[in-house]
Structure formats: C-alpha cells, structure tokens
Amino acid sequence: MAVELQSSVEGATDYTFKILLLxxxxxxxxxxxxxxxxxxxxxxxxxxxxxxxxxxxxxxxDKRIKLTVWDTAGQEKFRTLTSTFYRGAxxxxxxxxxxxPDTLRHLEEQWMRELELYGTETDAVRMVVxxxxxxxxxxxxxxxxxxxxxxxxxxxxxxxxxxxxxxxxTAFEELVLKILETPSLTxxxxxxxxxxxxxLDMPSSYNMYDYCYC
Numbered sequence: 001m002a003v004e005l006q007s008s009v010e011g012a013t014d015y016t017f018k019i020l021l022l023x024x025x026x027x028x029x030x031x032x033x034x035x036x037x038x039x040x041x042x043x044x045x046x047x048x049x050x051x052x053x054x055x056x057x058x059x060x061x062d063k064r065i066k067l068t069v070w071d072t073a074g075q076e077k078f079r080t081l082t083s084t085f086y087r088g089a090x091x092x093x094x095x096x097x098x099x100x101p102d103t104l105r106h107l108e109e110q111w112m113r114e115l116e117l118y119g120t121e122t123d124a125v126r127m128v129v130x131x132x133x134x135x136x137x138x139x140x141x142x143x144x145x146x147x148x149x150x151x152x153x154x155x156x157x158x159x160x161x162x163x164x165x166x167x168x169x170t171a172f173e174e175l176v177l178k179i180l181e182t183p184s185l186t187x188x189x190x191x192x193x194x195x196x197x198x199x200l201d202m203p204s205s206y207n208m209y210d211y212c213y214c
Contacts (some may be wrong), residue, residue, distance in 0.1 A: 014063040015186060017179055018088050019172070021071045022111045023095035024103045029132040031162035032095065035070045037171055041163050046091045060176055064214045067176070086118035088191045089187045091175045094155065096146075104130075104149060114152065123185055127156040129171055134161040 022028040030052060034040055037054040052071040057064065070085050070124040094111055096103040107128065115126075128150040130141065143159060150157035156178060179185050 008207060012064070013057075013066040015180075015183075016066045016068065016168070017090040017176065019067055019069045019091040019093065020089045021069065021176065022070065022093060022107075022115070023054070023108050024097075024100075027097040027100070028162050029071050029095050032093075032129070032160065032168055032171075033069055033129060035162040035165060035168045036054045036167050037069070037138050039165075041165070056097040056172075059175070059178065060173070063180075065176060069172075079157065084118075086115065087120045089119065090121060090124055091131050091132050092124055093171065094126065095129045095131050096141070097132050098130050098141045098146070099132055099135045100158075101140050104141055104146065109147075121185065124157070125175055125180050125182060125185070126154065127158060127171065127175050127178075128153070130157070132161060132163070133159045133166060134164040139210070 019035060023029055031041060032053055033043040033052065034042065037056050054069050054071070056067045056069060058067065059065070068090075070086060092115060095210045096107055128146060130143070133139070145160065147157050156174060158167055158174065160167045160171055162168055
C-alpha cells in the first residue's frame, strides 16, 4: 500500500470516523495511539484513566479523512466511564498482548460483550491487533492463534509493535479502508470515493495532532 507524505492541508474534511481502542490495561493501547499520532514511544507511560483522545488526518482514496481515536481505560474500575464513548464508533480496534494469553481471552469474555451491549453501529469494522511482537522469547500467543481468533469473530487481524514501530500505521490504514468499503458507515458523508493511495498527511507547519486527557 503506497504511503506518501503531504506538505499541506487544505479544504474541508470529507469523512470523520470515530475509532475506539479496546483491551485490558497494559496491552499497549496508549502506546499504539501515541505511535500513530505522534510517531513516538514511551515505555513508562501511565495507565489511562477514563479516556484519552487524539485526532489524526489522512488522505485515503484522495479524500481527506479525520480520525478521532479514543483510547479507553482497561481497568475494571473505569469501565463504567467509557460506555457512552461507544456511540457512533465506525471502527473498533481490540488489542491484546502476545506475551499475555489472558488478554486475548478477555477480548472475547469482556470487551466484545461490552461492545455488543453499548455499540450503536451494527456494521462497525472490527480489527484484532496483536501488540508487542517485539518481545521475542516472551511471546505466548502465536500468529496462528491470533489469526484464528480474529477469523472466528469476523475481524481484521494485524500484528504490531508500538515500541519497534511495526505495522502500527498499517493497522489504522487497513481499518479505514474497510470502513470506506462499508456503505452503511459512510452514507452520511460525501460519496464518489474512488480507488487510490493512502497518504499520511503530516505537514511540518501544521498542528496535525490534538491530544487531550479526559
């Protein structure tokens, strides 16, 4: 998939998509978001309290896409704070840690159930992301196990490492492409999307990221 940097951002946004990051505490959701939005990594980042939020702009199919990405807390005590943030989400990224098999199991036992309870978009695109593939011998969940799990639940599947910057942008790009291919998720936006390239829109003179803590 072609990725091309752009030097400016002009005109209105063609689509705005809300994306949720879900999964247990410590699986790397905040690190994935920070890598995607800021191209940076901090292995000492604190656990999210409630919800973090960031904005990222892309060019996809020659359309200007604005992603609002919500990073939800994984701790049980904050779970009730996040239910309203499921509303209107077009894409769901379910994250587990390849060194912790329980985090994959919890996607099915907890997070997918919560999504069914609070999600409002029937056709929302779901992606399972296996994070921390840089851990080497500490890995406990194989690619095949993750792929089979995703296929079982009708999800896209990508393996990533926020630390090593492996396939993080690819995960978000593939999710956006699938959203654009789902008419029910774009029917309230401009039409006429045609095939093209995916280009990360990252001008040095433009404040591309808005990051806040809620």
